[in-house]
Amino acid sequence: MPKPKDQSARNIELPPVKFEAAGDSQEERDYNLQLVEPSPGFPTLMLMVADVVIRHVDTAVFDFTPKAVAIRYLIDGVWHKMPPMDRESGDFMLATLKQLCGLNYRERRQRQEGACKALYFEKKFNLKVISQGVPTGERVGIYLESKKPPMESLEDLGMRAKMREQLLPLLNSPSGLVVVTALPNEGYSTLWRAVLGGCDRFLRDHYVLEPQGQGEKEVINFHPVAYNPAAGETPQSLLPELLLREPHVLAFAELSDGNLLNEICRLAKSVPLLTLTRIYSRHAIEAVPRLLALKPDPKSLAENLTAIVSMRLVRKLCEYCKQPYQPAPQVLAKLGIPPNRVQKFFRPLPFQPGKLDEEGNEIPPCDVCQGLGYVGRTGVCELLQLTPALREALQTNPRVDHLTRVAEEGGHISMRDEAVVLVAKGITSLEELQRVFSK
Ligand SMILES: [Zn+2]
Incomplete structure (x- = not known):
């Protein structure tokens, strides 16, 4: 050369x-x-x-x-x-x-x-x-x-302890349907793997059905079972043989249509068998109309759906250079935070080229975040448990606004409120929430 x-x-x-x-x-x-x-x-x-x-x-x-x-x-x-x-x-x-x-x-x-x-x-x-x-x-x-994926477990994803305590019994229940939801390329695979990882895989037999060549990393002790859609194979075509193995947990990595969802609901009910599947959506409640758009039997879905787990990723403020400030009372009110509960929020300190210190030297960017103000990401997790009122709403008026109201009346903490907790704790900034939740 x-x-x-x-x-x-x-x-x-x-x-x-x-x-x-x-x-x-x-x-x-x-x-x-x-x-x-x-x-x-x-x-x-x-x-x-x-x-x-x-x-x-x-x-x-x-x-x-x-x-x-x-x-x-x-x-x-x-x-x-x-x-x-x-x-x-x-x-x-x-x-x-x-x-x-x-x-x-x-x-x-x-x-x-x-x-x-x-x-x-x-x-x-x-x-x-x-x-x-x-x-x-x-x-x-x-x-x-x-070498190691940075986020493996529900805890690594940032799911708070109380939510994990609520979710784990559902994942280790002898029956039911747990749906996992996130946006593509924004934690969809990571959350799926972490939820599967929350099942007690050492005492029970677990299988994950996935289309051939999907290329996602395996979950330890979940037996992968691949089908080839190009050859006309479907998850349903594998089920008769698979059910002979008396599985305890069946996870369906791809939810192709309402027929499959009906089959999953039937399995969740008819056998002592826990089922899991996943779908794209921005938050747990939005997953309900998305599931219904596949045209399953709404009654069967309402009866068998146990919970929806959802996550979005936000960037974490750099611990070394984040700047405290006092949020305006109107901002706290808008976020639903009682007055005097939170004294300060934090915001990033981005690098400002040319900004000088007292001695006239340029202030260098922060060593840790290189002047971005953020390092790494954490999940904003949401767990929606199906109450009788929600099962009813799913069949009669499954619009997001109505479902949200019913869920809130039942004590559900929305993803937005989960995210506000992270701002109040100084883990992320209000600006970051606005960026992520405007998508
Ligand atoms: Zn920094």
Whole structure:
């Protein structure tokens, strides 16, 4: 490869990033790494990897256009535009990265996919790289996968102890139907896995029915049973054989239609068998009309549905730089918080470039959140238990506003009120709730 004109990356102190190249054997991986270490893009790649790790980036997208490389980072579910990189540095960095991942660095049009590993201090990451030619040039996505998913259990998701105490008996009940709901790409899989994980999987037999190739991570001790929709297989076609195994829990990962929902309701009632399924919606009550839109028998659904568990993700304020303020009385009133209950809320302190301290030095961004004001996410969880009044409403007037009123009369805490608790505790900000709940 030619040498870059700009060697500036070599003149600054480099972060201690170590790589493991792609390869079938340790020997091959070592060899592939040695090949790229002297390359001119290597220092830039080290700086880039350190940057995405420090900033807790989940996905980084590099758009190579004729003049520059535009950079976007996805951090805790929000896209951030970063300063662009010059095209030459970007080209050298990309060539190095592609070689580390076992890809052809000369190929800039065809889609390529590969991976390598990076170690930065104690943190080990899998860097999955996808490159693809686009009309404006080339687009490269880098997906950072750390070894352990950060949220595994209901507690990890941020479900409060009292809610877990209410939910766990329902998940370990000998019958009933528990529906899990969230928005796609916003905790849908995570919540599903955590709820399945809440079942006592060591004493009972659990199965999860899912379409082939769905590619979700397995839940320990839940036996996966795959069906192939392309070959005309359905969850129902697998049931006769599956029921001979006398399962205690059947989880249906995909709710395709009302017939399947009717079958699930029948199972929830006819056998001492707990059933679970899931559907997209923004909160627990909204899941009811969405279930009914599949046209199941409303009476059977009303009789057998035990509970709906729902979650949305909000970003957590950075503990090191969050700023306290006194909320206005009208704001507290609007949120339904009694006066004098909460003395202060917190808001993020975003980095302000050019802002100077008393001595005239620029105030650097916070070390922990890199000036974003937020680090990590937590779930706002909601548990709707079906009361007799709600079962009645589900059959007679299943509109969200009516269901909400009936639920509140029965003491249900809405997702919005659960979220307000997180603001009152200083875990997240009012601005963040507005951002998330406006979706
Ligand atoms: Zn901070």
